[in-house]
Amino acid sequence: MITTSGLTKVYRSRGRDVTALDGVDLHVREGEVYGVIGQSGAGKSSLIRCVNLLERPTSGTVTVDGQDLTALAGRGPRAGKELRQARSRIGMVFQHFNLLSSRTVQDNVELPLEILGKSGKERSRKALGLLDLVGLADKAKAYPAQLSGGQKQRVGIARALAGDPKVLLSDEATSALDPETTRSILQLLRDLNQQLGLTVLLITHEMDVVKAVCDSAALMEKGRIVESGTVSELLATPGSELAAALFPVSGERTGADRTVLDVTFHGEAATQPVISQLSRTYNIDISILGAAIDTVGGLQIGRMRLELPGRYEDNVVPIGFLREQGLQIDVVGQEAVLVKEGAK
Amino acid sequence: MTWSEMQPLLSQACSETFDMVFWSTLIAVAAGLPLGLLLVLTDRGGLLQNIVANKVIGQIVNVGRSLPFIILMVALMSFTRWVTGTTIGTAAAVVPLAIGGIPFFARLVETSVREVDHGLVEAVQAMGGNTWTIVRKVLVPESLPSLIAGTTTTVIALIGYSAMAGTVGGGGLGDLAVRYGYQRFETELMWITVAVLAVAISLIQFAGDFAARALHSRGGRSGPAPKLRLLKAKEPDAAGVGKAA
Ligand SMILES: Nc1ncnc2c1ncn2[C@@H]1O[C@H](COP(=O)(O)OP(=O)(O)OP(=O)(O)O)[C@@H](O)[C@H]1O
Ligand SMILES: [Mg+2]
Numbered sequence: 254m255i256t257t258s259g260l261t262k263v264y265r266s267r268g269r270d271v272t273a274l275d276g277v278d279l280h281v282r283e284g285e286v287y288g289v290i291g292q293s294g295a296g297k298s299s300l301i302r303c304v305n306l307l308e309r310p311t312s313g314t315v316t317v318d319g320q321d322l323t324a325l326a327g328r329g330p331r332a333g334k335e336l337r338q339a340r341s342r343i344g345m346v347f348q349h350f351n352l353l354s355s356r357t358v359q360d361n362v363e364l365p366l367e368i369l370g371k372s373g374k375e376r377s378r379k380a381l382g383l384l385d386l387v388g389l390a391d392k393a394k395a396y397p398a399q400l401s402g403g404q405k406q407r408v409g410i411a412r413a414l415a416g417d418p419k420v421l422l423s424d425e426a427t428s429a430l431d432p433e434t435t436r437s438i439l440q441l442l443r444d445l446n447q448q449l450g451l452t453v454l455l456i457t458h459e460m461d462v463v464k465a466v467c468d469s470a471a472l473m474e475k476g477r478i479v480e481s482g483t484v485s486e487l488l489a490t491p492g493s494e495l496a497a498a499l500f501p502v503s504g505e506r507t508g509a510d511r512t513v514l515d516v517t518f519h520g521e522a523a524t525q526p527v528i529s530q531l532s533r534t535y536n537i538d539i540s541i542l543g544a545a546i547d548t549v550g551g552l553q554i555g556r557m558r559l560e561l562p563g564r565y566e567d568n569v570v571p572i573g574f575l576r577e578q579g580l581q582i583d584v585v586g587q588e589a590v591l592v593k594e595g596a597k
Numbered sequence: 598m599t600w601s602e603m604q605p606l607l608s609q610a611c612s613e614t615f616d617m618v619f620w621s622t623l624i625a626v627a628a629g630l631p632l633g634l635l636l637v638l639t640d641r642g643g644l645l646q647n648i649v650a651n652k653v654i655g656q657i658v659n660v661g662r663s664l665p666f667i668i669l670m671v672a673l674m675s676f677t678r679w680v681t682g683t684t685i686g687t688a689a690a691v692v693p694l695a696i697g698g699i700p701f702f703a704r705l706v707e708t709s710v711r712e713v714d715h716g717l718v719e720a721v722q723a724m725g726g727n728t729w730t731i732v733r734k735v736l737v738p739e740s741l742p743s744l745i746a747g748t749t750t751t752v753i754a755l756i757g758y759s760a761m762a763g764t765v766g767g768g769g770l771g772d773l774a775v776r777y778g779y780q781r782f783e784t785e786l787m788w789i790t791v792a793v794l795a796v797a798i799s800l801i802q803f804a805g806d807f808a809a810r811a812l813h814s815r816g817g818r819s820g821p822a823p824k825l826r827l828l829k830a831k832e833p834d835a836a837g838v839g840k841a842a
Contacts, residue, residue: 305723331644332722341725351720355738355815364734365724396815416724 254420254452255281255304260313262299262476273299274310275476281469283419286446286453288463290495291473297456300473301424304454305343306336317343318419341369344413348425350405352397358408359384359393365415383411387441403434410441414449421445423455427462439466460498470495488517488554491583504542504558506585512561512568513542513585516575519554527578528559535571537561558585598777603786606773611793613687614769617759620691622752625698629751630744632658632699633706634732644718644728661700666758669697670765690759690767698755705747709740742813749805753798760794770794 262274273296281287291297302308304315306326314323317339325336332340352361362380371379384390387407397405406426413421423442427435443466445451457463463470471481472495480487480495488496496517506513532539544557561568565584575582632654638644639651664672670693677692678684717735726734737744760771770790778787 307719307722331728337725337727339725340723343723345720345723347716347720349714349716351714351716353717353735353739355741355812364721367734368721368724368726368730398815412720412724422723 254283254285254318255279255287255454256316257300257304258314260300260303260315261311262296262303262308263311272476274303274313276313277473277476277478279471279478279481281452281454283452284446284450285468286443286455286466288467288470289454289456289473289478290458290460290463290470293458295473296476297458297473298424299476301422301454301456304422305340305345306332341365341416342418342420344410344416344418344421346406346409346413346421346423346426348428350397350402350409350429352405352408352412354397356396357393358389358395358397358400361397361408362411362415365412369416379415380411383414384408386414386445387411401434402430403438406430406434406438407441410438410445414445414451419450419452421451421453423453425456425458428458435462436465442466463495464499470499485519488519489581491581497583500545500547500554500556502543502545502556502558504560507540507542507560510562510564512563512565512572514559514561514572514575515583515585516557516559517554517581517583518556527575527580531571531574534574537571598783598786603789606777606786607789607793610768610770610773610790613763613767614756614759614771616687617690617694617762617767617769618752618755621694621698621755621759622748624691624695625702625751625755626748628695628699629702630706630737632703634710634736636703636707637710637736638728638732644731658700658703661697662704664697666693666697667761669693670762685766687767687769690762690765690769694755694758694762697758698751701754702747702751705750706740706744709743709747710736712743713739742809745805745809745812749801749809752801752805756794756798756801 257277257279260274260277260279261272264271264273275296277296277300279287279289279300289297289300299308303310304317304322306315306322309326310323314321316322320339322336322339325333325339352358353364356364359377359380362383363376366376366379381390381393384393387410389404389407389411392400392404392408397408400408409426410421421442426442427438430438439462442453442455446453446466453466455462455467467484469481469483470487471478473479480490480493482490484499487493488500490496497515500517502515504513528539531537540560542558542560544555546553546555548554561571572582572584635645636651636654636658639647639654641648641651643651661669673693673696674684677689680692681689683689713736717739718731721731721735759767759769760774763769763772764775770793774787774790777783778790
């Protein structure tokens with residue numbers, strides 16, 4: 254649904270070049286919620302703003318719903334008619350809501366419809382329907398200043414949906430909200446995604462957001478995507494930073510001469526027999542440092558942190574045994590060596 | 598001088614001042630608004646970025662703003678004659694007043710429009726709006742309270758200028774005060790004129806302030822009301838009114 258290839262963005266300010274995007278290849282499938290996460294300055298906003306060409310990429314292409322937007326953009330800095338039409342089919346919500354304070358809630362939602370040249374009757378019917386959808390039917394005549402942050406963002410979402418977009422872009426839509434409100438807004442996005450088949454690309458710096466709603470995720474660092482995939486793919490990728498962050502297991506190593514393993518299992522995969530088998534077969538004492546079961550992106554995932562006596566070199570055989578049982582094993586502290594090539 | 602002698606003089610002067618200020622404000626606002634918008638739009642990073650045009654408009658506005666009104670009036674004599682066929686009378690006074698008012702108002706518009714959150718512009722761009730849509734639906738409506746405050750300031754400034762224009766044949770209250778108060782020592786009439794001006798200015802200030810605040814606090818928005826930009830901070834009450842929010 255959204256594809257970027259070789260996307261680069263270089264800002265030139267006061268003679269200094271800042272490379273905000275450095276060859277980003279992103280692929281968001283139709284109907285999924287895709288989260289891009291990264292630290293401040295990683296280039297997340299630049300990326301999402303390049304998707305609807307609010308920011309002109311320095312090079313690379315952006316395709317949304319089969320349409321090459323970079324080709325529509327033309328050379329000049331101003332957006333031509335075709336690009337503007339394409340934009341009207343892409344909804345966008347903002348961290349600071351960006352509602353017009355001079356208009357009522359309903360008039361804010363009607364604005365995209367005015368731009369599309371819809372009649373007054375059609376506009377108000379559509380706007381009231383959307384306000385109902387986001388649960389704000391009773392606030393149609395209120396002004397944005399009279400609303401709470403969460404309500405403002407609901408209006409922002411209703412407004413973004415006014416042009417019947419297939420794609421919704423969200424730049425830190427929940428970052429200005431408290432945790433409770435964040436959850437309800439994320440739930441709304443999830444519902445819209447499921448009810449309307451809306452494809453959502455969202456930018457965030459909070460792992461909880463990804464965990465709550467995303468089907469797929471990408472990790473950005475210094476203008477590049479360093480990891481990406483569906484949540485289950487990421488969790489199945491040994492040493493994935495995203496997977497570890499999405500689903501952390503705690504537990505500290507008890508001594509220097511020990512090997513710590515993170516065992517990941519999906520669904521009902523039974524690990525207990527495997528572990529007792531391991532213990533019996535190799536005659537080693539295994540201690541469980543930590544374990545948890547969680548739902549990530551709608552999948553049940555279990556993780557367990559085990560400690561085996563002896564260094565890594567002494568445990569190659571037992572680890573091989575566990576892997577043979579179809580379990581995903583990450584050796585804690587060994588990432589640097591093993592993992593990165595595993596991720597490739 | 599009795600009241601029955603003064604009354605017709607005063608009412609004529611009032612209507613002359615009103616004519617001068619009304620028409621010159623109308624022209625200053627009609628021309629200053631697009632000019633002020635252009636100053637913002639053509640600036641670096643603006644929607645119609647054009648540095649050359651921006652510098653040219655900026656320079657013209659600066660010169661117009663910094664020229665003392667009395668000099669502008671004299672300098673524009675031949676232009677005034679070309680437009681109105683005369684250089685004296687109320688209609689002739691409207692020309693330099695309007696031309697003095699345009700850059701004055703344009704700068705106020707520029708400052709007001711610059712304060713509009715850029716996020717709103719982006720939101721409308723993301724919806725597929727063009728520059729004209731952004732001007733009509735975002736920049737002007739969102740800065741309206743502040744534009745009204747700017748109009749009030751302009752009206753008051755033009756009342757001041759109109760007194761000067763009046764003395765060279767435009768008539769009006771300023772002219773009346775000078776002719777009777779200064780030249781014929783009719784201090785009573787002069788003080789009445791001063792009182793009329795003071796009341797008029799206060800009323801305009803009050804009405805403008807009220808309108809700006811009513812629009813601004815639409816929907817109970819808290820936060821500072823737009824400041825009245827009194828470049829000529831002569832009116833003692835006006836500064837207080839601006840802060841009273
Ligand atoms: N308009 C601009 N001009 C110059 N540099 C910019 C501009 N916008 C962004 N940058 C730079 O590009 C880099 C990426 O910025 P970007 O806003 O995309 O990061 P981000 O991941 O969204 O960060 P945050 O989480 O803080 O929003 C930063 O180094 C930033 O300073
Ligand atoms: Mg950002």
